[in-house]
Amino acid sequence: MLGGMNARERLVDATQELLWEQGYAATSPKDILHRAGAGQGSMYHHFAGKQELAVTALEASAAAMRSDVEALLDVKRPAMERLIAYLERQRDSLRGCRMGRMTYDADVLATPELLAPVSRTLGWLVDTIAEVIRQGIDAQEFPASVDAHQLASMVVATVQGGYVLARAQWNPAEFDAAVNGAVTLLRAWKNNGHSA
Amino acid sequence: MLGGMNARERLVDATQELLWEQGYAATSPKDILHRAGAGQGSMYHHFAGKQELAVTALEASAAAMRSDVEALLDVKRPAMERLIAYLERQRDSLRGCRMGRMTYDADVLATPELLAPVSRTLGWLVDTIAEVIRQGIDAQEFPASVDAHQLASMVVATVQGGYVLARAQWNPAEFDAAVNGAVTLLRAWKNNGHSA
Numbered sequence: 001m002l003g004g005m006n007a008r009e010r011l012v013d014a015t016q017e018l019l020w021e022q023g024y025a026a027t028s029p030k031d032i033l034h035r036a037g038a039g040q041g042s043m044y045h046h047f048a049g050k051q052e053l054a055v056t057a058l059e060a061s062a063a064a065m066r067s068d069v070e071a072l073l074d075v076k077r078p079a080m081e082r083l084i085a086y087l088e089r090q091r092d093s094l095r096g097c098r099m100g101r102m103t104y105d106a107d108v109l110a111t112p113e114l115l116a117p118v119s120r121t122l123g124w125l126v127d128t129i130a131e132v133i134r135q136g137i138d139a140q141e142f143p144a145s146v147d148a149h150q151l152a153s154m155v156v157a158t159v160q161g162g163y164v165l166a167r168a169q170w171n172p173a174e175f176d177a178a179v180n181g182a183v184t185l186l187r188a189w190k191n192n193g194h195s196a
Numbered sequence: 197m198l199g200g201m202n203a204r205e206r207l208v209d210a211t212q213e214l215l216w217e218q219g220y221a222a223t224s225p226k227d228i229l230h231r232a233g234a235g236q237g238s239m240y241h242h243f244a245g246k247q248e249l250a251v252t253a254l255e256a257s258a259a260a261m262r263s264d265v266e267a268l269l270d271v272k273r274p275a276m277e278r279l280i281a282y283l284e285r286q287r288d289s290l291r292g293c294r295m296g297r298m299t300y301d302a303d304v305l306a307t308p309e310l311l312a313p314v315s316r317t318l319g320w321l322v323d324t325i326a327e328v329i330r331q332g333i334d335a336q337e338f339p340a341s342v343d344a345h346q347l348a349s350m351v352v353a354t355v356q357g358g359y360v361l362a363r364a365q366w367n368p369a370e371f372d373a374a375v376n377g378a379v380t381l382l383r384a385w386k387n388n389g390h391s392a
Contacts, residue, residue: 022302096299104363106218119365123364151380153373154375156374157356157360158350160361161354161355161358162349164299164318164357167305168295168314168319169315177346178346178350180350181348185382189385
């Protein structure tokens with residue numbers, strides 16, 4: 001996977017993987033160099049240090065996450081189908097979310113440069129799903145009374161919390177259970193003409 | 197807060213706080229001794245080391261969490277009201293969940309003794325909420341077709357994921373939005389006679 005990349009790309013790629021697997025605080029520069037098959041000189045040639053490299057890696061992961069979500073949501077289908085597609089998307093749920101996990105990393109919380117891509121990406125995700133819900137309101141799929149930000153936050157939280165449940169039991173079925181619970185409520189709400 | 201406790205209690209209490217604030221991997225024995233106002237001799241007199249102390253602290257936090265949840269759910273009120281009470285319970289949402297956060301701590305995931313209280317407590321939480329839902333089915337509040345484990349997983353995931361969203365923006369309103377979205381769907385489902 002790292003073959004064919006230059007040293008800078010290998011460093012960023014290795015850091016993306018390590019941040020996802022073990023977080024920022026637990027990842028040492030040595031871990032990164034070992035995973036990237038790069039030398040210390042090459043790391044300090046391209047980056048001021050671990051923090052700058054991690055910011056670059058988080059930005060790259062954020063871009064990948066945005067493009068995955070856009071491919072799923074930016075299609076001409078009813079809003080409800082797109083919400084359910086987002087929830088039911090096949091995930092390697094034991095890995096958790098490469099952005100969400102950072103919110104429990106003490107060093108990330110304490111470092112504005114590291115938290116910024118995480119805040120921005122999760123904020124973007126909620127806003128993007130809220131926009132799908134607003135399109136559903138415009139198309140009279142959903143009642144105008146629904147609070148798009150709240151419903152979008154609940155959809156994203158179900159996924160983020162589903163990861164926590166799956167990781168706690170080390171069982172992807174626990175992620176699926178949470179998502180299926182949300183899909184059941186969404187479908188029932190819609191099928192009942194959402195008169196509430 | 198630590199006054200009046202003996203050294204063992206101060207060590208456990210300090211470890212509970214530090215695990216909640218910064219996780220296991222980022223907490224050093226030195227941090228614990230400093231917070232507890234205890235000496236190294238006292239720590240090794242009572243515990244084999246950081247891991248054994250952390251297991252004791254996690255068990256104490258788990259017991260506190262169980263008793264909070266039982267006080268909220270083990271009451272004679274309709275099941276829907278109890279689910280909503282669990283969701284809307286006032287929380288210091290920026291702190292996150294003392295159990296859930298551990299699922300993103302690489303050392304905890306890699307150490308069965310540390311993961312066990314986390315798995316057990318989150319599993320207990322989902323089972324306890326599923327039992328409330330089953331009582332709601334028995335009382336004909338909910339349709340017999342509802343999957344209690346799925347719906348309970350979704351309720352717990354909303355709270356766990358709500359913490360992630362609040363911490364990402366460092367804004368408790370993001371937690372409230374997720375919870376309110378879930379409450380809206382639950383109420384609409386119930387008000388519509390849950391015919392789905």
